[in-house]
Amino acid sequence: YGPPIRVQIDAPKNLHIxxxxxxxxxxxxxxxxxxxxRLYWSKVGTAGLPSNAVQYDGELIINGVQESDAGQYRCTGSGDHQFATDDGTLNVEAKPRIP
Structure with missing residues (x-):
């Protein structure tokens, strides 16, 4: 099948948004x-992606990030009976609470 597939998420993999x-x-x-x-994204531990996420051609964009979007996101490349993954982490910084 040729050399194994490798996929890589461009730095920074760990986002603070x-x-x-x-x-x-x-x-x-x-x-x-x-x-x-084929490259596709998923959120680790869930079935798919948040509703505010859009993926296209290897790119994943999450607009209007919410605290519930925090977590690990996985890019999977698949083809020719093999696949590879790479993970990135989204840390969501809450707005400071007004006392």
């Missing part, structure tokens, strides 16, 4: 032709 901000990652196939390899 304030509530209401925009989180963005870009994931790419490393070290070989990317033809026939």
């Amino acid at each position: 304030p509530v209401g901000g925009k989180a963005r990652w870009f994931c790419r196939v490393i070290g070989q032709r990317s033809a026939g390899i």
Whole structure:
């Protein structure tokens, strides 16, 4: 099947985004032709992505970040009976509470 697939999320993998901000990652196939390899994103521990997330061609954007969006996000590349993953983390900084 050729060399194993490798995928990589561009730095920074660990994002610190304030509530209401925009989180963005870009994931790419490393070290070989990317033809026939599909990239898709998921949130670890959930079935899919938050409703405010959009993925396109290796890029994941979360608009209007909420505290519930915090967690680990996984980019998976699959094709030719093999797959590879890389993970990034979203830390959401809560707005300071007004006492």
